[in-house]
Amino acid sequence: MPISPAFRQALLWLAVALAVWWAVSLLAPVLFPLLLALGLAYVLQPLVAQLARWRVPRWLGAGVAIAGVMLLALALVLIIVPVLAQQWPLLREQIPALLERFNAWLVPHARRLGLDVAVDVEGVRQLLRNLISGHEEQLLAHLLSSLRIGGSVLITVLGNAVLMPVVAYYLLLDWNAMGARVQALIPPAWRGALLSWWRDTDELLGQYLRGQMLVMGLLAVYYAVALWAVGLDLALPIGVFTGLAVFVPYVGFGVGLVLALLAALLQFQDWWGVLAVAAVYGVGQVVESFWLTPRLVGERIGLHPVAVIFALMAFGHLFGFVGVLLALPASAVALVALRRLQALYLRSALFAAPPAAGPVARKE
Structure with missing residues (x-):
């Protein structure tokens, strides 16, 4: 049975992808x-x-x-x-x-x-x-x-x-x-589609990274100043760490909160200081979730919170701590690809095909 040129080309690209994957796995430390x-x-x-x-x-x-x-x-x-x-x-x-x-x-x-x-x-x-x-x-x-x-x-x-x-x-x-x-x-036949995909990805990643860096800087200043105002001795290092760690959703804020509460418990030796520190973090989380991130990062990524948690777990399992750091940007890139695949599917003959005609009912 002769092999069609399209099937032969698909096999060739599959072999190239497997070879690249093997080389990347072999040279990963480098x-x-x-x-x-x-x-x-x-x-x-x-x-x-x-x-x-x-x-x-x-x-x-x-x-x-x-x-x-x-x-x-x-x-x-x-x-x-x-x-x-x-x-x-x-x-x-x-x-x-x-x-x-x-x-x-x-x-x-x-x-x-x-x-x-x-x-x-x-x-x-x-x-x-x-x-x-x-x-x-x-x-x-x-x-x-x-x-x-x-x-x-x-x-x-x-x-x-x-x-x-x-x-x-x-x-x-x-x-x-x-x-x-x-x-x-890039092959000329694919150049237009790939460059269009890269422009969308670059715009999404650029907006995310610039907005996220601004959010990190503002939160670092807020946590450091607010923790200093309630009298925490470790306000500067813990506040700066918490602000920078929000780059990792949920995980960064949680680690910063635990460190701040532990430091407050050891320093103040009473519940009022601990509650004051907890209030600082509560206000910071509300401001970040409902004002800073929507305004400065925007809703362009469009990832559901469950999808964010799954991405963090999956990338962390595959690539460790660095995978946790890269989970959200990589998910944004994948989201652009999925949106384009969805658009192709909605324009395809498979989606637009008319329903199959059912059996004609007999007249009595």
Whole structure:
């Protein structure tokens, strides 16, 4: 039986797709930092293009954009890490005191019910002493031993941290020419449809990323200022972390809320401080859900909350934490493709075919 040209072409494209998938799976550790660099370049491309319209040389605009990102990351590390390093040892004294107060409330109520229940405060104190300040030398020795054994892993991590901004810089320099070369490789018969799909995807992703970054910045300022106003010592690191972590829907806000409530419980030692922190997060969530995100991000993505949760779980299971970060943008790209497939289906002969005629009823 002869094979039709269309079937032969489909088999060829299937073989190419399988070969690409195999190569990507094989080279995943190498391609991962390059993909992150490509994503960074894509986010910074509008800024570099705007600087070029202001007659700033592209090499200078790309350097300014990359340097700005690196300085922002360094500033966040210098703000958050020293504060956490200063507060972490205080947990050894604060948690046992909190548990003793909890015991003072729990034991009388439990005895009225005929129960002998209490928290082992001394055991918790010993555990914290071991975890926080009891094994620094052993941990350091273990770390040095690990670095001697698996030094290549450390070199790889540091190399990727240096490689990513360098690759992103060169991608920004060659962005327009690279796009033209990729466009020239698209078969002419498919070029119009693929370029139209990419324009829609680029518009959707650009709106999402720009709006989401603005939401993150405003929420970081709000949480830091509001937590400082209620007297939380860790207002700056926890507030900035919560604002930036909302990039991951539900997960980021939940982690920030847990950290803030734990810090408030340890610091204030009463429920009023905890309730004040909870109120700050409640107001922030309402403002974000009903005003900031609809106005600044918009409803262009159009993903149902259940679809968002499923995307987070699926991408997190497949790609780990990075998959959680990429779940929503990747879902937006898939949504554009699904909308186009839906439009093709509605225009197809299968959808427009008339219903089959049923059996003709006999006249009596």
